[in-house]
Amino acid sequence: MRTHQPNRRVAPAALAAAALLAAPVTGRAQSLETCPETSPSASWVGATLDSDTTKDGVVYDGSGGGKLKLQTAGGVFTSTSLGIADLTVYAATADFDRDGWMDFVGIGEGNSFVRIYRNRTFDNPAPDWTNPSAVRTPKFVNVRSLVTGTNSQKYRPVAAGDFNGDGWPDVFRAEANPGERPTVATLWLNQASNDGSGNPRFNSGYTPWASPTTTATVGYQTWSGTNVAVLDYNGDRKLDMLIGSNENNGEIRVFTNQCTLMSPQPTPVPAAPAPLRCSNNPTFKHTATLITNLGYGTGSSGKLPVFSYTDIDFPADGKRDLIVGSPICCSSSSQRLRIYKGITATTVSSSYQSVSFAGGATGILAADFSLDGRLDLIVTTDNWNYNDGDGGKAFYYVNDGDSAPFSGGVTQQLTDILDYDVSFIFNYDNDPANTPDVMVADGNHTSSFYVLANRVVNQFVECGEAASGVIPLNDLESSEMVVTAARIDPQVALNGTGSVTFYLSNEEPPNWVQATDCGDGTGDLCATFPKSSGRDVRWKAYMCSGNNKTTSPTITGMTARFQYTETTEHYRGGTTVNDGIAYLGAFRQPGDRGRFYAINAGLSQTYWEAANKLDESTNDSERRLYTAHRDTGERLDFSVSNASDVGLQATLGAANAAEAADVVEWVRSARFGVGNDGIALSKLGAIETSTPAILTPPGLPTWYLFAPGAQRAKVDQFIANNASRPTLVLFGSKDGIVHALRSRATDISNSSNGKEAWGYIPPHVAGGFLADYSTSIATEMVNSAYPDGSVTLADVHDADGEMMTIALIAAGNGGDSIAAFDVTRTIDPSTNNVLGPTPLWTAIPGGAAAGRAFSKPAVARVEIDNATRFIAIAGTGMSFTDTTPPFEYGRIVEAYDAITGDVLWKFQTRCALTSDIAVFETRDELEPGNPTIDGYMDRAVFADACGYVYKVDPARDLGGGWNVNDGLGSIEADVVDGQQLYALFSTLDTDEALGVESPIAGTLGAQIDGDTSRLVLFFGTGGLESHSVAEQNAFYAVYADTGEIRAQMAGACPGGRCEKFYGGVVVTREQVMFTRTVDPRIGTGTCDRGTSVIQAVQLSTLEDGQFAVDFEVNAAAATMSALYGDAGAVYFSTLGGDVVRVGSPRATEAGGDSATGSANDPLEEGEGTGSLDSPMSLLGWRQVY
């Protein structure tokens, strides 16, 4: 018993003897191989601070032993003549001769020439780089004519890029009569060698289209400007083209590269994302449209989408953003220059953010001109289409670093001449600071070609960052281990008011977690990784200048260690129990191999393991895998034989059937594991945080007795119709599939148990496969798109009352989307044939503002406009790129029609969402609106990373508008579109709470307290691995009506390391059970698995105003997973690899409940069965006298 916490009241009479699970109950010896270990220290000092870091806004200064400091600021532009006289109106840059100096291809408008201008600026002397006004005289020489040129007035969009992946840039050009669709398109491939003078050479051009795309497909070319972008749009390691046209009211079409990649690739294979080598000449096909209906009209002169998309990311979240304007646009000034934020890697939001802009855009150039690590903007304007004569301006916008990066408007007007037709970015002078320079030109007029040389000034950039290389694994390289946490000891001088914030990551691409005080008095900084499935450990320093940018912090050294566990398996997901069987998933590292177990509820034997069954007793031809069309939602067979389906190709983003077949085959293949000789790879991917859900025959829904008679009859029929529905176990894994496994508890030895019945791939997940596949075949295995959430199952009905069972799953670590599908009848019970799920809808809660979809959606029956509706409420969570306040991502919670996916409302939290969504009924007198217990959910609650709990009325259809929650909380949390949103509770602001912000994660328990009959919410704080162990946490019971604290329990902080409440909460009619966890110590060299206590307190009884403790049970290792309660026992899994049970399960063996008639009875307590035929059950009787 713990007695040193003043806020913890322990009822001695009720306190059960703590069972020390550290002593193995089953007699199992403690497995030493699961003990966390600490790596040797890696250090960065002197030159390694330069050689083993990437720097953005940060430079290495070798003086005084060497240090990292902030870059002096850029963004001082000095105009100088480009030095050519050709009438170039179209241009694109590339290092065609690979000499390290950026060249460009220039093309005329009134003349058809296509010329390669080689950069020979190196022939001119370098200036005094410390003089901000000095420039290096540009020198560009026409060294190659791809088209000699004749006079003809045409519009000729151009692009340069390494389209065939040989490392040498190529040239594409289309040609159209002004305002018309092109009639000529040519691709010149670089010969991949220079001539004797060092000048690049090109092959004869060819028309590069793949049927049915033609030259005309490029679309109306109605003016000139930057309307072509070259990038690997779909992540297949081949460069594609995006071309703006005046089709369909203005749109940007995607032309994907159809070349076949060489196999094997010639060595050395370039690192991602560099293009891979094609085996044939590239051709392009119009396979997607990035955006359409921009409001430009169709075929209208001057109304050409001019845009920037390649590498645009405001702020950096891995999802490209689009910034678009036009030489003529628009009736509304707010539409002249728009930012469309990326929703996925290949799509952008339908809503936009306006940038203040006066003019008609012909060039939109984005780069870090100011050298502060953020993309800035230069927009050039046309003379003729916006207030005739008002053009020829170049506006410079400096990114202010928030979610509206250019809300401050134009920072500086750089030039003002007659007209700008053409512009591009290039570092023409190779200055020491590598500042991006700009070429702007009135291409119709000689001598109007300018270089805006970008120079540094005598100030530091506001902020910048440096990131280390990966810590070498050395002897651990071939070891099966997982990195769980890391510790750093930085040598830092702030030098005034500057600041440095450190982050750590354990995977590629990085998932930065802020490092905080280790809590052991050393001053070291520690971070625990939420996704302990990587082992590429590195650190990052985010440095900000001080004293009005005149001082810079410095880093003179760094040591780092990481904590790893060599073990066979890891458990992060929760356990679910049904009919005497406990189910849980696991993962092995490295290799991302998955495991899925069915064990007896008595916890003494394993019935089956699914990964082996998938590998050894399931032929690929037996597998029934499905996905859904990304646009129509139509179900698609996910099979090689269906690769010719254009819908499947579109969903995958595949260029053609062959590429789609390759991707499908890869997804279905055995690809997980280390691949050591003699150890076969496996098909089941890692099960990271997905807790399984058990699809059984339906029972009575909780709202049954409140439903009208006709609806009850439909429920009755639904139950009868599905009484023989085979039980399936649903979970998501890193192979990209939501697996449905067969499980017959009453026939546990049946060989079909644990075999995959079917699998479903959410369409957004499928859309991420191509990039993963391309990287995986070229270099190393990558699986970034997969369903990692926990399946929500619910029985719902449509407007006609027709019942169905739906499943929802969020992507968790594997993305930002959620998907819903119908699982009512996926197997014919009479034949056992697989019918498969029916896709319903998919969404990204918050769209471009989504984080990683960690939160489990809730389903609620509500009444809206006197009609019964079923809604799904979902949010996402913290983004790997946005882990500290102020949060930009993961704050939107949205409600959807559970069957159609129509958006009903949205809400914005103050910080990133960290809890699951919970809904409940209430009749509390203090609850506004006089809700009653009527089978309709009255409130939804959720919480965020800053400790705010929000309560909203879910029963609203606002057409996707903000669900303003006046009266459902008094703490002002956020303002959206001028409307105040409130929180019910705050760890910072609520009386007698912590007084500081602290994350609230996992389940929010909700139950009626028997003492006051008020509904109470139960939750704890600190439940994120990234939350500092040095900070105090608490577990709360809070009245749901007022947000007032009913009782609280402080987490202990022994030795300065505080208990966290990870959000595993189970509430019964008598008890509240939750976990108190102390994270393992990080990088101490000691064997520390952390600790957890399973705590039970009485629901209705308080002692001296605080919780009355029922029992405490110690676990031998930390648990961060959910708690599960079933039939007399609670279950959880630990990081140490154990499943733990507290309590006596009603059925200890498979089928035990079925044998007693207790299975799947929602009302069953253990004494018998209830049924529709027995409206009353006698639970017991006694003769008093």
Place this chain on the structure above:
Amino acid sequence: MRRNAREQAHERGNAMLLVLLAMSGLAALGGMSALAVRGGLDAAGHDRFKAIALYAAESGAAAAVDFVRKEQAAGRTLSDLVEPYNYDPQPPTGIAGNGALPDDDDNPFSTDLQAWYEVVILNNATDTGLAAGDDTDARFVVRATGHGPNGAVAMVEWDVRANFTGSTMAHCPSYGQRGLAEDGAGRNDCLTTIDSTATATYTPGE
């Protein structure tokens, strides 16, 4: 007056018959399934008058269950039938024969038995709505006092669950999943009190 052994044997037989009759009549009266019975048949050892009283009590209890079922079918809730902390509980007059003395036309027994009953309906003590007089778990207790000849009295209490009618359904998850149900509230009203002394661990991967 002491009865002789023969009389006592005869009465014990009648008492057993009456008890069996009462039990078999439960389902018919209440539409109720008698489940795991916790009580015992201690009444078998009582004298005949006591047995009549017990018979009356059980009959009253069965009538109460039937009454509750009909009330709920008519739209009333269990909360309408119980009082805060069960103080001054309701003796519903709608229960057939409740409080009707042997000579009363509403008395369901033949006059020669001289039997009658009084029934009250209580909230179960574990209901979180006990304090407020609300039913939140669809469970209630019928307390029936039976009267027989010569002042014989017996009292029974039936713990009854209204399976699919009532005010607030017991919130017991159907499909197993994280958060215990689709509402995500971590709530399981059917999870009994956990015995913290029974624990186990298991490592599936070994």
